[in-house]
Amino acid sequence: MTEKSPGWVLTVKVSPPSLNDNTADADRLINELKSVLKTDYIDIDLSLLKNLPWRLRKWDYQVRCVCFKDRNRWKLVGLKGINDAVICAGIAIDLGTTRVVLRLINLETGEAINESAFDNPQIVIGPDILERIHFADDESGLYKINRLIIDGFNENITGLCGKSGVNIQDVFLLAVSGNTSMTHLFLGLPPNHIIREPYIPVVNTPNTVLAKDLGIAINDNARIFIFPNVGSYFGGDLISGIIFSKLYQQEDISILVDVGTNAEVVLGNKDWLVACAGAAGPALEGGVSKIGMTAKPGVIDRIVIEPELDIDLHTIDDLPPKGICGSGMIDMMAQLFLSGMVDIRGKFVAPKCRERLKESDGIRRIVLVPSDASATGKELSISQVDIDSLIRSKAAMYTILETIVRYVGITFDNLSMFYIAGTFGSFINPRSAITIGMIPDLSEETYHSLGNSSLGGATMVLTSQEALDAVEKIRDRITYLELNVNQEFMNRFSAAKFLPHTNPSLFPSVNIESIEKSN
């Protein structure tokens, strides 16, 4: 008499007690759930027990049960009558350093109800993760920075539920995907050893946490699932991305790349997973160049340089330009190279740049937008320093990819899919990234942008038991490859510091000869 929904809500009909069957109310319900969930143990919280007798009787022994697993142990999290019109809800959370995204989920149907996003309130402490960790070095700092994000959640969860007609008391599950440091600050755990040799998190695989223990104002019994991390520099958001990409289920070998301040890479298939992380340089995040910024309205995201060397810029929402994002930088770099305005070392070629090339304090720059055409009233330009930094970043990226692929004894040609995660992945033009030699010269169909895979994976955990089960297995299956910056790595890195590479045969699709001819 029990029906199983696709998600975490089970509709159960319990046989009423009688003189012939005077099993206790809780055991009666648990026994029914046990047989449906095929498990020996289901935990039930004291606070749920207190209301159980009158609820069972009021609802005529027919209940919707929100159940969740804490590392293979089932918990009864919430109870609703079958005729209550209310939704049993969960919220998938991408807990980014900069931006936090919430997605409200109907736990019964698996449907996304609504979304909202807010800037991580910890930005007031510092936009950079390092500043925040230093701030949390003492107990009061940690308390303060933890309260910032908790208060941010409470405000935004209330807002999201309010506009969606969902009572916050009916939110029973949260799934939180963030990097290791963000997760620690969210849990109120001291992050100080993460950034100090030998780089030790407090915990890699936290248990699920009661919402009330974190001060999150949703249902008191609500459980918070936190994606486990592999280490200080390979966080739960990557595990979430692996879940979302389904890379771990596939026969063929794929690679998943998340680019931020660090590049985090996972390579593998259904049988094995190898991961590594390394500094690919903040240039790709738009953090280094003076005009670099994260993708938002008014930011340059695509560039084409016409044959006459006119620069054709595209900005997000077609607003007057105010800066350039990472994907815009890569586009620009590729276009500068293809147009001959920079050489294979990335140095400006004065005759090609013509009047766009300026110099002050001995540093050359190329003007993208003159001051009278920009949103800021200031000239938007890219200096030789910016370009050198970008080249180091792209070289690091390529070297990391090369290293991990060689480590498992394959070549790039063995990759069936190349997934790019995050906002960066949504905007990047793979053709440009190939042109500058940042990513390998594979067919464009191989490249696949995942969008917000961190949010996507968190959503899957709230809608599928299989996804949750996979999280733990994936975490335990990953071989983490410590990147040794040894002579061999440095040699590869040096070779990658050219456009596209010192060995152009690695990039046959980039027609280097025609470029050279045009110069």
Add this chain to the structure above:
Amino acid sequence: MTEKSPGWVLTVKVSPPSLNDNTADADRLINELKSVLKTDYIDIDLSLLKNLPWRLRKWDYQVRCVCFKDRNRWKLVGLKGINDAVICAGIAIDLGTTRVVLRLINLETGEAINESAFDNPQIVIGPDILERIHFADDESGLYKINRLIIDGFNENITGLCGKSGVNIQDVFLLAVSGNTSMTHLFLGLPPNHIIREPYIPVVNTPNTVLAKDLGIAINDNARIFIFPNVGSYFGGDLISGIIFSKLYQQEDISILVDVGTNAEVVLGNKDWLVACAGAAGPALEGGVSKIGMTAKPGVIDRIVIEPELDIDLHTIDDLPPKGICGSGMIDMMAQLFLSGMVDIRGKFVAPKCRERLKESDGIRRIVLVPSDASATGKELSISQVDIDSLIRSKAAMYTILETIVRYVGITFDNLSMFYIAGTFGSFINPRSAITIGMIPDLSEETYHSLGNSSLGGATMVLTSQEALDAVEKIRDRITYLELNVNQEFMNRFSAAKFLPHTNPSLFPSVNIESIEKSN
């Protein structure tokens, strides 16, 4: 490098982190514990995580871990440095309706440190369990009666720890053994369905509870183990008694009897357990006769009637008599019968009673203590009504024993041990109980008083993993026999309402012929 103590405290040496092994602090500790405990999962609370990094470093990665199991799932409950002189403590609790007993245990050595006891503060609501359940019918009543016992625990735990030099913050485990109603009132669970058909508890097998969730002021992470019950009338105190008696481990068949307002009986061996409970009459608890009371100083606990029919009374602590306890009643009944002062129906025999026999309002009574010799200044006497009530109780007891033994197809002769639990068991004279036909006519060596088996079982759970594991198995293995008060039961009951029985051949050791001759 890890040493296992006999109890719930493990001394663990964790390898310090390094660049080659940057497993998180918590996972590092948990992995070590996992291999010692041979388990796949150990839960760790958020509040323990918060202090873990500096503790591990301060203690040079050598820790004492208090671990406990919540129905096969391990929990890390507490942490201490190996060089701290402090004791990791637990408290075994007999949660009686009338009296609560606490035993402070050193969890590392298993030794009992100290004990204390207090009257159950819920007595102010009513000495009787029914009154308390009615009082808890509404939420405010339940809250109030729950607070009474919780406050009582807090006061008495503080006192017990204080006089024993143990910090209450170093108390990590409680094991609570009580009947089903007491357990519900302790957990703050509504008990109202326990006493109403079809007699359904809220829960039979509660999870362990965090001390802070119940408001018990010991270590915040402390876990409270509550003995599971089999049903409304077969509580956790009986499971605790079974553990203590070791009946469930033996090859031979034994029986365990706990006598209170109800008689609760378990019969079995290492292969099977059958239990039943029935009203054996409050006469045995000293609750019915006007002068009946529970065993305490000044209460008559033994009686011998001399050949000249002088009544030789013994009181607890040899104080002037003020009442009579259950075991005293049984002694008296046996002596009245053996002296011929009552006949086989329990009726006073006037010529034998002589001047001790009085009558008022048509009810005869026999004076045990004249008013000038009692502590109360009032005559202490036993009426025909009291005796009739006692005979009904003893007959009920015998009938219950007969029924359960017949149910499994054996006879009393098959019993290797007859355990009697509780205070009643400590005082009862088996010879007297046999004489009146309350318990079967077995050799006196068969009878074994367990003392406070409820406290004893709770102590075992705090000192042995095997005992805890056994609890759940025992609970699930018990076949509960619902006593049908049908014609057959009533026939047996009627036959048992004689002294010792209508069929004296069942009691060969009671020399009925010599008694009859003396009359």
